[in-house]
Amino acid sequence: MIRVIVPFTPGGGTDMVGRALIDDMSRELGQPMIIDNKPGAGTVIGSDMVAKAPPDGYTLLLTTSALAINDSLVKKLPYDTQKNFTGVGLICSGPNVLVTHPGSPYKTVQDVIQAAKANPGKLNYGSSGNGSAVHLAGELFKNLAKIDLTHVPYRGAGPAYNDLMGGQIDLVFGTAGGVAKLVDGGKMRAIAVTSAKRTPAYEGVPTIGETVPGYEAEVWYALFAPAGTPPEALNRLNAALRKAAEAPAYRARLVNEGLNVAVNSPQDMTRFLRAEEARWRKVVVEGNVSVD
Known part of the structure; x- marks a missing residue:
């Protein structure tokens, strides 16, 4: 049996990406695969379990951009990202979305930049947590646009979305799938997506990069194995991943969430x-940026 550790709570975006994929991979490989959610410490707990697992192809990590971000964000990791993991394959990638309240005066990225420059530090943005991929998407925006926004971290996306809809905060960087229904329902306004190109899931919504050259902050999902896993095992897993991810039904499911198979x-x-x-x-x- 292959154990796939997901370092997030059940029901989130990684579960959505992973469960159908793992079921199809299991059928392709002809052996059972199970998802084991091991959240905590900003994905560090689950990642560490895989880093220290036997490199035999029977323990995998299904994670996100957080693995790359934590390498510099977390000062004392219990593992070495460069030495303890090897890739199985990228699954998919997609944008985050800069959203605001539908009654907000900010309708474009330029509106946000002008307001931030006129009142440095007074405009704020919420995220699902300090050090999260959406937090770093906001920090990259600040860096490239040369503006001062105040970050308001929450313990999860839900509370951030609630405060945005309630008018307690100005902006939120959210995941494409997480804010889609709220945008469609008129409870939020999508200002821009963080990907390099526009996405069909947010038709008509521009990219931040159209206003801030060079900006790109996609979230990605991938499978990793412990370093030292034999190449033949990695290639076998990758072949099953590729076949499962490229199935038309799975592709269509991801497109609805603003994600693309890659x-x-x-x-x-x-x-x-x-x-x-x-x-x-x-x-x-x-x-x-610090998580302390």
């Missing part, structure tokens, strides 16, 4: 992780 090879996934570590380290250092 499977790569084990070697490319490891290289991609290194590049993401370097990219987010720059944001963490320049923004003086």
Whole structure:
């Protein structure tokens, strides 16, 4: 049996991405696979379990951009991201969304920038937590737009969304899937998406990069194994991942959540992780971001 550790609580975006995929991979491999949710410490607890597991292909990590971000954000990790993990494959990627209250005066990215420059530090944005991917999306926006926004971290996305809808905060960086129904229902206004290109899931909504050149902050989901896992095991898992992720029904499900299938090879996934570590380290250092 293959154990797939998810370092998040059940029912979140990673579960949505993972459960149908793992079921199809299990059928393709001809052996059972189970998802084991091990949340805590900003994904560090579950990630550490995989880092220290036997490298035999029977313990995997299904995680997000958080693995790359934590490499520089968390000062004393119990594992070495570069030495303890190897890629199985990227699953999918997609944007976060900058949203505001429907009655807010901020209708465009330029509106936000102008207001922030006129009143440095007075405009705020909420996120699902300090050090989360959506928090770092906000910090990258501040960095590239050269503005001062006040970050308001919450213990989860739900409370942040509630305060935005209640008018207690100005803006939120949320996940595409998490805010979709609220935007469609008129309870939030989508100002921009954080991906390099516009997405069909948010038709007509521009990217932040159209106003702030060079801005891109997609969230991604991927499978990893402990370092030292034999190449033949990684290749077998990757082949099953690729077939499951590229099934039309699964692709359609992800598109509805604003995500796109983007499977790569084990070697490319490891290289991609290194590049993401370097990219987010720059944001963490320049923004003086801390989880303490």
